[in-house]
Amino acid sequence: MRGVSADGDAGLGIDLLDAIEALKSVGCAVQAVITDGVATSIREDRRARGLPRAEWVRGIASQIALARRESPNRGGRHLGFAQALVHEMPHTLAMLRTGRLNEWRATLLVRETACLSAADRGIVDRRLCSDPAILDGVGDRGLIARAKALAVELDAAAVVARHRKAVSERRVTTRPAPDSMAYLSVLMPVEQAVCLQATLGRDADSLIATGDSCGRTRNQLMVDLLFDRGTGASVASGVPVAVNLVLSDETLLAGGHEAAQLQGLGPIPAAIARQLVADAVDNDTETSLQRVYSCPQSGALTAMESQARTFPKSLRQLIDLRDRTCRTPWCDAPIRHHDHIRLRRESGATTADNGSGLCEACNYAKEAPGWTARPVHNPGRTHLIDVRTPTG
Template sequence: METTPTGSGDHPGEGTPHREAAAPSGDPLEEVLGRLAAIEAGPSARTVIAQILAAALLAVTRTASVRDPLPETAPGSAEEALAVLAGIDHLRASLAAVEATWQVSAEQRIRRDDAARGVEAEKQGRGAGQEIALARRISPAASSLSQAKARRLVQDMPGTVDTLWAGAMTAQQASAVATALDGASAETCRRIDDAIREHPETLHGKGCRRLQADIRAMVQRLEPETARERAERAARARHVRMTPLDDGMARVTAVLRGIDAVALMHSLRTRAESLRAAGEKTSASALEADLLVEDVLRGPQSAQGEPGEARTPRRPRPRPGLDVGIVITDTALLGREDDAETAQLEGYGTLPAHIVRTTLLGQPPGSLRDREEDHPDEVVSAFYRRLYTHPRTGDLVGMESRSRAFPAGLARMLRWRDTTCRTPWCNATIRHHDHVIPHHRGGPTSFANGQGLCIRCNLLKELGLWILAPLTGTAPARDIDTTGTTDAEPTTRAASRPPVPPDPGTPPRAWSWTSPHGATGISPTPPLITPGPDPTSVTGEDPDAPDPPASAPPP
């Protein structure tokens, strides 16, 4: 379906849709209606298009969060701008209701196709989340959570879906309600759904955190007999995660038992305030972070010191035996102080090389000069492994093994290269090392044919006929069936061709992924270190060539 131009182009389609609309030369609604009449699509597709258009019409004519809807505002007025923003939010809510319905429909249709292909009953539909994630361009984990919430809303809470469609609640509120009802019975979901449908005004002005607290309180009243079971299930889901941030920083989040979390924060806060009272100038929040790191890397006894002593937390060096993977050039680590150099930190990604240098010296990142008195000599606890990369491309020297399992060194190279799961849109931590072309179909155990995947993606990649094709940027890639095993005959001609193992030392530029039902995505092969500027890229000359004689004519 084509969109209506809102820019200043001379012909339909030449405008810029996301910019503020200029005065149109004709009626844009008539142009859209003319294009709709020319659409050739089946009844089902036309119904979906009609739903989307109806949602847009409802959003601008019955906008909930402004006094005057868009058709009743003056052109160029502030009221018009607010009506547009409110209408977009209303439309987002309506489309969220449509999307939830179609997520459930897609899952049911994939399950039905699996049954028709003779897939075992317990495996039917297990790959739906992976395909839906690829089609929606989000991570499989996010898609899985979204599917669970969509299933709960569509199957058990139709009144809430209608309220969402009407714009009486936001998409964020609907997500919060579905999340708060995780683990609740279908009967509880229906009773809360009735309350939302009968009294949607209770949602007005209520943020997601407050709304979730209200929903959980209702669940507690409706299901007191399952409270202990819910608490035990929630406790089993405790975890710690890291999210990379800018400038060499990261956010570590921990889901803990509430009592443990409160006690942890109270301890950190008390010790930080004690240090501040003793004259420490660092902010209390930064001191809390330093104390947490020191407790984990050195142990609480060494961090606390003598009883009654308030001492400033030091920049701790890792305990002996703690293995942290860093890929960095020798010049960045030991040579010139070049702040343009970068390094790769395993599990994190790219960060400035100077942060690695200062951290190994025991200094806080961003130190402007070495201060030897701040980091006296200690027992050596950092070990270096030399892995050479191409100075311009950043490619690591390839490795190949005759074994089926990836050797430790090769597996580490894959983790350092890929950083996170290589499935398109997935950002999960690498847990498995996968043969792109399966080993039983001739795929080598090599740097080029290997990729790092999370557990979920590696297991679900074996469900259905997933096709991976190398993209080299030169010749058209040949499709590769990554499974080699299916309960039905291959459904595509490409899947029946024998795989073409890539060069074991040269990974392709990217892998193209295609799901069994046609969702597609690209997974680029990242360089281990972002290469620096090529001295010959501007002039095209050899930087090591001798200077021309003074009498030589200019080029």
């Protein structure tokens, strides 16, 4: 592939793009078949060894995620996707294998039929993918609409139950955005989301009409109104809840340029960090400084020790500030568990060196048979962990 080039021929270039896209789909189909085979092999091996049923599948998604250099959450999706294609949607798998359907569109079909029985799912698979011409030229929205319509036709009760389950899983999340910004995402019933959007837009328009916008655009006003109503405080009065900001004394006091770390969102420029602190002080927001020492060579935060079996609050906070997100490779999920790397029952100490921040899924995955972890002792360097999966 290294020598592939269109040599300035636009027609040849388009043909190459088409061929490479088909090749990617073929690769995705092969990955799906292999993924299902790996899961089946591990599950059957554990069953044959007489392990409890709960242990048969533990950690499999995490192994797949590591192999694909992705998070355990994505690993679980890949596993579910593969099992659905191999066992319940042969026509979709066939289209993927021949390059007539890409991985994303196959994923949409799997997602929209997830609430159906295997038999009904097979009917949707046959009616939409038995003939490549059926979906030829159909966009993603059209594909979703067709799959949804068939799902409702085959089992309306299952679709309703799925909606009720989705409502029970409503939540608010944040994730980093470029330029020291963040996305606040709300998963809620569609009618509530439409109502919220319309209300914010109406009130923003009202402020503009009365001349009270203070030069802000409609979008800016909608964000400020959402903040005001969500916190009970105006944007100008500062943030009334704890926000952990890690920065060096030079950055804070001497105009240094080293980036600060805003817990949960990552690095932000030094100037913005200083402005956040200044705004908090100017607006009488409760502000406190806590000294945390770091190694001059690596910047790693200094270890703390405890004789307790569980991590005390101060040590948990240190681990949160040091690790920032789940320590499993390619997993950026928020820290939910403070874990002993070398298990407590194996004489593992309750220390920062033997502690790591993990998401819930990764912490449970490492309890599966064959997983091992140990801290790598390297004084003066970044905190490291050696993790081995059952397959090495």
